[in-house]
Amino acid sequence: MSKLTLALVAHDHKKPELLAWVKQHIAILEQCNLxxxxxxxGLIASETGLEVTRYKSGPLGGDQQIGALIAENKLDALFFFWDPLNPAPHDPDVKALLRLCSVWNVPVACTPATADLVITSPLFLSPDYKPVKPNF
Ligand SMILES: O=C(CO)COP(=O)(O)O
Known part of the structure; x- marks a missing residue:
């Protein structure tokens, strides 16, 4: 069975929440490509020992690199704890990344509560479940 590929992204004020969430769900996350x-x-790798392929920092193009994975059908889910209370210099990139999840029907969780529900779904690790991809 091929592993799921998941993207983990958080804005600075949300990094502690994402790190806590990752630690809570580490048994599932270690079965996935991250x-x-x-x-x-870098933070997740150093704090948890999980292997994480790192792209560029968000403001330097990292969000767009993850968007490219989505466009190439190489990403199974995005966990993106973005910050609704502080403006980001790369807000267009943030919006573009979230938009591509909708374009390509990629599950995206932006809060710990949603992320909990997504990752504990019986469908999450099921080899029989594949989200329907649009036929453009
Ligand atoms: O800015 C980000 C997402 O928009 C995240 O980038 P970093 O993980 O490099 O902080």
Whole structure:
């Protein structure tokens, strides 16, 4: 069975929440290929020992790199704890990444509560479940 590829991304004020969430669900996450934006990925790798493929930092193009994975059908889910209370210089990239999840029907969780529900779904690790991809 091929492993799921998951992206982990958080804005600075949300990194503690994502790290706590990752620790809570580490038994599932260690069965997956993990990728992340630069700072988030580095933090998770150093704090948990999980292997995380790191792209560039978000403001330097990391969100767009993860968007490219989605466009190439190489990402199974995005966990993106973005910050609704602080403006990001790369807000267009943030919006573009979230938009591509909708374009390509990729599950995306932006809060710990949603992330809990997604990752504990019986469908999450089921080899029989594949989200329907649009036929453009
Ligand atoms: O800015 C980000 C997502 O938009 C995250 O980037 P970092 O993980 O490098 O902080």
């Amino acid at each position: 990728v992340g934006t630069g700072t988030t990925g």
